[in-house]
Amino acid sequence: MRFNKILSAISSIGAGLFCGLFATSASATFAEPWQTGFQTAVTEVMEDITDFHNLLLVIITLITIFVLVLLVYTMWRFSAKRNPVPSKTTHHAMLEMVWTIVPVIILVVIAVPSFKLLYKADVVPKADMTVKAIGNQWYWQYEYPDHGNFGFASNMIQDADLAKFAKENNIKNPKRLLETDTEVVVPVNTTVRVQVTANDVLHAWAIPAFGVKIDGVPGRLNQTWFNAKKEGTYYGQCSELCGVNHGFMPIKVKVVSKAAFDAWVTAQRKAAGLAPMTSERRDVG
Numbered sequence: 001m002r003f004n005k006i007l008s009a010i011s012s013i014g015a016g017l018f019c020g021l022f023a024t025s026a027s028a029t030f031a032e033p034w035q036t037g038f039q040t041a042v043t044e045v046m047e048d049i050t051d052f053h054n055l056l057l058v059i060i061t062l063i064t065i066f067v068l069v070l071l072v073y074t075m076w077r078f079s080a081k082r083n084p085v086p087s088k089t090t091h092h093a094m095l096e097m098v099w100t101i102v103p104v105i106i107l108v109v110i111a112v113p114s115f116k117l118l119y120k121a122d123v124v125p126k127a128d129m130t131v132k133a134i135g136n137q138w139y140w141q142y143e144y145p146d147h148g149n150f151g152f153a154s155n156m157i158q159d160a161d162l163a164k165f166a167k168e169n170n171i172k173n174p175k176r177l178l179e180t181d182t183e184v185v186v187p188v189n190t191t192v193r194v195q196v197t198a199n200d201v202l203h204a205w206a207i208p209a210f211g212v213k214i215d216g217v218p219g220r221l222n223q224t225w226f227n228a229k230k231e232g233t234y235y236g237q238c239s240e241l242c243g244v245n246h247g248f249m250p251i252k253v254k255v256v257s258k259a260a261f262d263a264w265v266t267a268q269r270k271a272a273g274l275a276p277m278t279s280e281r282r283d284v285g
């Protein structure tokens with residue numbers, strides 16, 4: 001019985017390593033129980049983050065194996081039994097050069113894709129539209145400045161209301177602690193600039209599938225971007241410890257077709273008492 005438990009623990013660690021190595025194999029757009037890899041990437045930035053993660057995992061695994069082999073060999077070969085008279089050598093110029101230069105080369109190999117990725121995620125390309133996210137204790141507020149500046153608050157659906165909410169909105173598998181009463185809607189294949197700030201304390205706007213995570217700081221406007229390649233519903237959570245209900249201010253983003261997005265904007269403008277969208281406001285960015 002005990003042995004079986006140990007065996008299953010070992011196999012789950014093995015599966016974890018395997019999933020870590022091939023992180024793209026996970027398929028969810030939200031966190032799943034026992035998930036070990038990343039969520040499926042739907043933006044180029046997240047694809048690059050996944051590739052970078054996989055590269056690092058290979059490098060760190062090889063280094064760890066190499067160090068382990070050296071340690072075991074040293075313990076065996078230079079034990080008091082096998083090596084009763086230790087050598088008094090303290091310096092070896094060639095060896096010292098090698099163990100300095102090789103790590104430098106490894107770090108450069110890591111630094112090049114790392115900086116490339118950092119700049120790619122940081123520098124916002126020419127955006128097609130802007131969404132502003134404002135963190136509050138404990139919900140998110142959204143504004144669409146390029147579409148007439150309509151806005152709405154987005155609150156988590158409480159456990160007690162989840163079944164009713166799912167039924168009303170025709171959602172098959174409602175995600176506990178992730179569903180919200182309103183959601184961010186954006187068109188597919190569109191570069192969206194996200195401006196993030198907060199009203200009270202630090203919050204962070206994060207969507208794992210987009211590879212986006214940025215702090216909302218009171219009195220400061222941060223910005224990031226994403227360009228989702230696939231329609232769907234993506235979930236994230238506030239990722240800055242912002243108070244007692246920090247774990248209960250999820251983020252829900254719905255990526256829809258451009259036509260569906262236009263229809264949604266029209267409905268939102270109508271609800272906000274704004275005139276229908278005119279074409280010259282479309283390409284603000």
Ligand SMILES: [Cu+2]
Binds near residue numbers: 135136204238239246
């Ligand atoms: Cu928060």
